[in-house]
Amino acid sequence: MLPASAAVIGAGLAGCECAVALADAGIPVTLFEMKPLRFSGAHISPDFAELVCSNSFRSEDPHSAVGLLKEEMRDLGSLCMKAADAARVPAGKALAVDRKLFAAEMTARVSAHPGIRVERREIRSLGAPGDRNPDEAPQGYDVLIVAAGPLPGNDLAASLAGLTGEDSLYFYDAVAPVVDGATLNRDIIFAGSRRSSEDGDYLNCPMTREEYQRFHAALLTGRRFQAHAHEEEKHFEGCMPIETLAERGFMTLAFGPMKPVGFIDPRTGKRPFALLQLRPENLNRDMFNLVGCQTKLAHGEQERVFRLVPGLERVEFTRLGSMHRNTFVNAPKVLAGDLSLKSAPGVFLAGQITGVEGYVESAACGLWLGRCLAVKAGGKTLPPPPPESAMGALLAHLRAPNPNFQPSNAQFGLMPPLEIKAGKADRKRLYAERARSSFRSWMFQSTTGV
């Protein structure tokens, strides 16, 4: 169906971008926002597009993936980027904002849009079978866009689970650190897997008893994040923070996720005392996940503690570990390429709930969806940006089949590998140049639609 009217649930970063992109194209939008009638545990202001934690949209370096993403958003006329520029505070190479000014600017621009009607109420149903409040689902819209963020409220989450299937909606993010493969010490690290079917897929950091002892002691004493008031402190047994496992006893890790059974260290010809495994994070095999290392250690501490592992002495982190409340779907399984639910084609998702991660990424996702539906309303199709671009790579992450799907922020590692070998500094420049030129060609080719 051509979208002639839209309901957007959630006036966060993604919801505002999406609503304005649709309304600019002449599609009437109702924007539902539950604040100030109800606040999630992290939100405190009645304004739209509240930045719940840091006030930074991260780097503006055009040779960083998030810097590129912001440039692409500006090319597409992003509302968030305009409001961020108006509320900017000095922060070196980062784009940081006065959060109150930013949210006030966003609220004013969205509320003043003649094509957007704001309704302050909590949406508790998407009309899924078994909903407790089915008559409260927004009615009479051609498309329903869920941009309710990582903390959508239990009823809405239950309704979404009713449409996607319980096992495709996650409520907790247990993220292990991810490291840059080019910075691993390959003199120490060796390839090998626990199962023959995974042969060569994993890399291994072998440890002597003394090295394990040092690592174990650092895990116990490392400074930890304070939990937010709304965060559940209960963890599933299968994804305990590594420091919690370490607290259970000296050998818990060595008998568990760091078990060395079946491995021989090629340098010594012997079985190591313990071993930390690295799993490729992307098809390029240039980013690796530290298996079993989901953690609540503070960021600086993570770098210090994990660099104690042999082979990781000088490793660079492309993502640090975390464990927090985060509602997101198994995107490759449940979302079509246009971010609609495969099980309910009139329902679309935008923002963090799709499995993108971060302020900029959430806004970019909402912007793209808004543009995509606006073009569709004109009877045309907007193809996704190319995977060589920052936005295209992020959207491709939501489509790529992945049994271990986890939210991701913008990364060079999500893009197809470079065709030529290059050093670290050159790699970033080459990725960035390719991204800019591919995004510009896409813009040019889609000009009639975009």
Ligand SMILES: Cc1cc2nc3c(=O)[nH]c(=O)nc-3n(C[C@H](O)[C@H](O)[C@H](O)COP(=O)(O)OP(=O)(O)OC[C@H]3O[C@@H](n4cnc5c(N)ncnc54)[C@H](O)[C@@H]3O)c2cc1C
């Ligand atoms: C505690 C916490 C801290 C974070 N810190 C950072 C950080 O520092 N940097 C970073 O880049 N990312 C951070 N994130 C991740 C993420 O980038 C942000 O959550 C981001 O705001 C997501 O954008 P969004 O538009 O998808 O959702 P949100 O910005 O959360 O917007 C969702 C909106 O929907 C409304 N809503 C929710 N449910 C309903 C409902 N049922 N009916 C009507 N309205 C509803 C909410 O009130 C909210 O206004 C953090 C996430 C959390 C949970």
